[in-house]
Amino acid sequence: MNPVIENLLTRRSVRSFQKKQIPLEDLELILKAGSYAPNGMGLQAWKFTAIQNPQVLKKVDDVIRQVILSTPLENADERTLRMIERAKDPNHNFLNNAPTYIIVSHxxxxxxxxxxxxxxxxxMMLAAHSLGxxxxxxxxxxxxxxxxxxxxxxxELEIPEDHIVYAAGVFGYxxxxxxxxxxxxxxxxxxx
Ligand SMILES: Cc1cc2nc3c(=O)[nH]c(=O)nc-3n(C[C@H](O)[C@H](O)[C@H](O)COP(=O)(O)O)c2cc1C
Known part of the structure; x- marks a missing residue:
């Protein structure tokens, strides 16, 4: 089969990762593949922020936990209640302990x-899959x-003030x- 089509058909969401970090050259290739995606009017108005530093990954996890724990309990749906329970568990990691996290802001x-x-x-996800x-x-x-x-x-992550996060993903082996x-x-x- 055409390898590009095969790559498309075999990518699956991965939620459990080895500790081994993605080498910088592969991370750069993944980010480059993202930057070549079609984009409205060719404006490239996005920004990709990749995080591999364990302290910064922990900071992201902490912020997610903090926001979830600040959710008012009244009117919380079942999913939110489940998230709150997870946030109370200090062993739960909201990035699934992935070694690399990529934020797409725009x-x-x-x-x-x-x-x-x-x-x-x-x-980026397809490029990553092609690299194992x-x-x-x-x-x-x-x-x-x-x-x-x-x-x-x-x-703190130098994401412009007029940007918000539209997409984010965990990456790793x-x-x-x-x-x-x-x-x-x-x-x-x-x-x-
Ligand atoms: C917009 C979007 C949001 C998603 N959010 C989550 C998420 O928060 N947590 C998660 O585990 N998977 C999330 N996923 C992954 C989907 O669950 C997954 O792509 C889907 O079940 C199909 O499985 P596959 O990617 O293995 O083909 C998301 C996917 C998309 C496209």
């Missing part, structure tokens, strides 16, 4: 931002991007078996 008021960011992270590196989109930081604690973190993909649903493809 202009807060741009109609193109979500699509640009998703395509960029998608490219697993990844998973983790939506926690994008979901809480408007929280003041997250803004403070983004500022897979640990354990990777489940085969779910069968594709009937009727999702139609050719006229």
């Amino acid at each position: 202009l807060k008021d741009s109609l193109l931002a979500m699509a640009d960011s998703a395509l960029a992270l998608g490219n 590196i697993g990844s998973c989109w983790f939506n926690s930081l994008p979901r809480m991007t408007h929280h003041p604690c997250v803004r403070q973190l983004l500022t 897979p640990e354990g078996d990777i489940k085969p993909s779910a069968p594709r649903k009937e009727g999702i493809i139609k050719i006229f």
Whole structure:
């Protein structure tokens, strides 16, 4: 099979990682692949922030935990209650102890931002897979991007003040078996 198509068909979300770090040259290739994604009007208005420093990874985990623990309990749905329980567990890591975390930020008021960011992270995940590196989109930081604690973190990470987080993913060498993909649903493809 064409290796590009094979790479597309065999990528799976990976949520369990070895401690081994992704070498810098591979990380740079992954980020480069992201930067070549299609983007509205060719503006490249995004920014990719890759974190490998364990202290900075811990800071991201701490901020996610802090935001979850500040959620008002009234009106919390089941998923939120589960997240709060996890946040109370000091052993739970919201980045699944992945050695590398990539944040895709983009202009807060741009109609193109979500699509640009998703395509960029998608490219990075596919590039990673082609290098034997697993990844998973983790939506926690994008979901809480408007929280003041997250803004403070983004500022520390030199993410522009007019940016918010649209996409973020954990990356690393897979640990354990990777489940085969779910069968594709009937009727999702139609050719006229
Ligand atoms: C927009 C988006 C948000 C996602 N958020 C999460 C998440 O917060 N946590 C998680 O474990 N997986 C998350 N995923 C991964 C999906 O669950 C996964 O892609 C899907 O189940 C299909 O599995 P596959 O990637 O192995 O094909 C997200 C994926 C996308 C595209």
